[in-house]
Amino acid sequence: MMYKRYECANCDFYEIAKYDLHKEKCPACGHNYHVFEEDIDEDKYSWLFNTIKNHFYFENFVIRSNSFLFIGNMISDFSKIREIFENIGYYPFIRKKEGKIYLHLFKAKKPGKSRVIIPIALLVATILSVFYAGYSWAVPLKEMGFIDNVWVTSSIFMMGLIFILGSHELAHKITAMKNKVDASWPYFIPMPLFIIGTMGALITIKSPIPDKKAAIKIGLSGPLIGFIASVIVISIGIAISPVVPATEYMRAVETFNATHPGGITIGFGQTLIYRILLDLFLNLPEGYTLVTHPLVVAGIVGVFVTALNLLPMGQLDGGHVARSILGEKYHMLVSKTTALSLIGIGFLGSFLRYPIWPGWILWGFIGYLISSRGHPGAMDEVTELTGEDKILAVIGIIIFILCFTPTPLYVVP
Ligand SMILES: [Zn+2]
Numbered sequence: 001m002m003y004k005r006y007e008c009a010n011c012d013f014y015e016i017a018k019y020d021l022h023k024e025k026c027p028a029c030g031h032n033y034h035v036f037e038e039d040i041d042e043d044k045y046s047w048l049f050n051t052i053k054n055h056f057y058f059e060n061f062v063i064r065s066n067s068f069l070f071i072g073n074m075i076s077d078f079s080k081i082r083e084i085f086e087n088i089g090y091y092p093f094i095r096k097k098e099g100k101i102y103l104h105l106f107k108a109k110k111p112g113k114s115r116v117i118i119p120i121a122l123l124v125a126t127i128l129s130v131f132y133a134g135y136s137w138a139v140p141l142k143e144m145g146f147i148d149n150v151w152v153t154s155s156i157f158m159m160g161l162i163f164i165l166g167s168h169e170l171a172h173k174i175t176a177m178k179n180k181v182d183a184s185w186p187y188f189i190p191m192p193l194f195i196i197g198t199m200g201a202l203i204t205i206k207s208p209i210p211d212k213k214a215a216i217k218i219g220l221s222g223p224l225i226g227f228i229a230s231v232i233v234i235s236i237g238i239a240i241s242p243v244v245p246a247t248e249y250m251r252a253v254e255t256f257n258a259t260h261p262g263g264i265t266i267g268f269g270q271t272l273i274y275r276i277l278l279d280l281f282l283n284l285p286e287g288y289t290l291v292t293h294p295l296v297v298a299g300i301v302g303v304f305v306t307a308l309n310l311l312p313m314g315q316l317d318g319g320h321v322a323r324s325i326l327g328e329k330y331h332m333l334v335s336k337t338t339a340l341s342l343i344g345i346g347f348l349g350s351f352l353r354y355p356i357w358p359g360w361i362l363w364g365f366i367g368y369l370i371s372s373r374g375h376p377g378a379m380d381e382v383t384e385l386t387g388e389d390k391i392l393a394v395i396g397i398i399i400f401i402l403c404f405t406p407t408p409l410y411v412v413p
């Protein structure tokens with residue numbers, strides 16, 4: 001049987017279609033196609049046609065370099081189609097285009113066994129490096145006489161931060177399992193000698209997300225639970241922070257600085273949520289000041305991590321939500337715009353006399369790279385979202401606003 005072969009002049013992408021695709025350009029890179037006629041032995045694909053025939057009516061069949069594509073309409077529910085193809089080792093993805101359903105079949109990679117030894121080793125290393133970071137926060141407080149025991153204070157800092165990062169990642173893991181998505185155990189990232197001892201934690205998703213609803217739930221569960229954990233940690237932190245007369249505090253700080261020349265003081269930019277918690281839980285008598293306990297710092301870091309993950313870029317948590325709500329094209333646009341805005345915010349700091357975090361520039365570049373890789377999308381992007389899913393997305397935006405600050409940290413002059 002004669003098929004049409006579309007071959008890219010630039011990359012190695014090709015499509016071999018039963019009927020004309022009316023295409024001139026390669027969807028992978030945008031270069032022009034060369035079009036030929038090619039004789040295809042259809043018997044070679046009878047296994048595929050036999051599997052699909054009672055579940056999907058197709059007008060056109062396309063063999064692509066990395067997948068098969070059927071264009072037509074569904075006869076069975078997508079869940080049925082998914083089941084029969086997963087059984088023979090393919091992941092089906094459906095998209096709607098010009099009133100027709102495009103059913104893509106990708107060969108499923110066998111997900112490797114989730115090994116727990118590396119996640120556990122990373123967790124132990126992160127516990128140690130976060131403990132050490134807590135120790136560096138605790139020592140000056142001890143020398144100034146505001147805390148009694150450095151080891152206890154460092155442990156509290158470590159437990160607070162690991163609790164926040166751990167609950168964020170476990171929320172992803174549990175939601176993924178509920179939606180039958182294969183996800184790794186959390187990988188904590190130790191950062192020895194860094195002021196917070198870690199670069200956060202992440203899980204990797206190893207099988208496609210079934211639908212847009214599941215993508216929103218999996219993406220948002222981490223920041224939502226991590227946010228709640230951060231609020232708890234900050235609240236306890238405020239409660240256990242010593243309250244001392246302001247004059248005594250100033251004197252202690254001056255003495256400390258005089259005996260430790262060359263030291264730097266780190267400040268944290270205020271987020272809305274921190275402001276709200278201070279207003280709720282802090283009742284300072286006139287002339288008194290709060291000596292921030294390192295546990296508060298752990299909570300502030302949790303708030304920052306929440307904001308970073310909610311950025312609508314690539315496959316970050318916020319990226320999953322953006323992809324479900326906005327679709328492929330606008331997700332890419334919003335991703336790249338967010339990344340460029342971060343770079344802009346970072347550079348703005350050099351012009352304004354305001355301590356904007358220069359780290360945004362690096363984050364913007366990283367964000368642009370991950371945005372360019374796009375997002376594979378859920379398998380079923382045809383089923384529409386419900387009002388409940390959209391409310392979840394709005395909650396995500398509200399949490400982001402509560403947690404974002406252009407100045408997560410700065411060196412106090
Ligand atoms: Zn190409």
Ligand SMILES: [Zn+2]
Pocket residue numbers: 168172222223309317
């Ligand atoms: Zn996350």
